[in-house]
Amino acid sequence: MPRPKSFDEAQVLEGAVALFRERGFEGTSMPDLTRKLGICRQSLYNTFGDKKGLYLKALENYGNKEAQSKLALLQGPGSPLENLRTLIRGFASYATTCPAEGCLTVTALVNSREDADALAAVSQHVQSLENGIECALTRAKKQGQINAHTDAASLARYITTSLYGIGLLVRLPDSSARIAATVSHLMESLQRIEIQPAA
C-alpha cells in the first residue's frame, strides 16, 4: 500500500486559513503556502487540486469552525437572550483584541465578486449565523423572555448586519469607540424587547 501522507490535512488547512486571512487569496502565493505549511508543491496539488481548491477548502473549514462555535454558544445552557448577549460581546472583544487579522469571511466576501463558489460558501456562513440568532430569539420568545410581538427574523437580520459592520470597520486603526457604541446600542435593542422578570 502507499506511503502514508506525512502531513495532517487539517493542520495544513489551518495554516492556509491563517495565510489567506493575512494576505487574501490573490496576495497569497503558492511559494508562500509551501513555505508556511511545510509541504511541497506537488503534495498540495495532489491533495487539493489547485490553489483555488485549497482556498475553498480553507474557507469552508474556517466558516464551519466559526459557525459551529457560535451556534454552540447560542444553543448552550443559559437563557437564549443571555447567550445572544454573550455572542455580541464576544464578537466585539474578539474584534478589538486582535485587529491585525480580520475575519476571513469578510475578506472573502469582498474579493469573491467573480467566484461563485467562494461567494456561496460565504453566503452560507452568514446565513447560518443569522439563523442561529433568529432561533435564539424565537426560543426567547417562547420562553416569555422577550416581547411576543418581536419579529425574530427581522431582528436577527439587523443584528447580523451590525455585527458584520463591526467585522468590517475593525480594520480601521481607530475603531474601538465605534465598536463599543455599536455593541451598546445592540444591547439596548435587546433590552427594549426584554420582559423584565418581576423583581
Next chain:
Amino acid sequence: MPRPKSFDEAQVLEGAVALFRERGFEGTSMPDLTRKLGICRQSLYNTFGDKKGLYLKALENYGNKEAQSKLALLQGPGSPLENLRTLIRGFASYATTCPAEGCLTVTALVNSREDADALAAVSQHVQSLENGIECALTRAKKQGQINAHTDAASLARYITTSLYGIGLLVRLPDSSARIAATVSHLMESLQRIEIQPAA
C-alpha cells in the same frame, strides 16, 4: 510651451475608480487601465507616478465625492433628522439597486492591510461620514427635534457601523431582506429619540 494633455485627468480618474471598484487593486492590471481609460502607459506613469499613485488618487477622488454628496445631503434644507433618514434610505436603495459594484471604500478597507496610505484615506472617509451624522444629530438636538439626552457621538458611530454593514453584506446574492430589516431598525432607533411635535 508643452503639448497640452489630450485627456481629462478627472475623467481618467473616474474610469480608474470604476475599474478598481469592479476588480480591486490587485485584480486591475495596467493593461486593463490603459485599455479602459484610452490612455497610453507612459501618460499614466507621467501623470500619476505609478499604479499605486493612481490608485490612491482614485480612492481619494471617490471618497471625496461620496463624502461631499452625503454631507451636502445632511446639511441641506429640511430638518437634520429627516435628512439623516433620507441618507439611510438612500444608502439602502443604492445598495439594493446596483449590487454588482460595491462601495470602493469597503473594498479598499479590506485590501489595504499593508498599505498605510490607502488605509488612511479610507479612515478619513469613514470618519467624515460619521462626523456628518453626529453633526446632524447635534443640530437636531439643538432644535429640540430629538431627546436632549441623546449621545450624538455614540449614535452616529452606531449608525455608521450599521451602514457599512449594509455596504458589506450587499455583496451577498440574497441581501435585500437583510438590508430592509437593518434600515427598518435604524429608523426605529431614530423614531425612539424623536420628540413628536404636538399634533
Next chain:
DNA sequence: GCCGTTAAAGAATGATCGTTCTATATTGAT
C-alpha cells in the same frame, strides 16, 4: 524483496505583472 503510491526537491513552462526604454509624432509659445 517487490511494487504501487506517495513525498520531496528542483527545474522548467508559459503567462502576466509593473515598469522602463526607445523612437517618433504632435502641439503651443517664443
Next chain:
DNA sequence: ATCAATATAGAACGATCATTCTTTAACGGC
C-alpha cells in the same frame, strides 16, 4: 522655424505567478 514638453506606439526588462514535469527517496502491504 525652433524648442520644450507631451503624446503615442511598441519593444523589452526582470520578476513573479500557477502549474506541470522529472527525478529520487521513502514507506507499507503482499
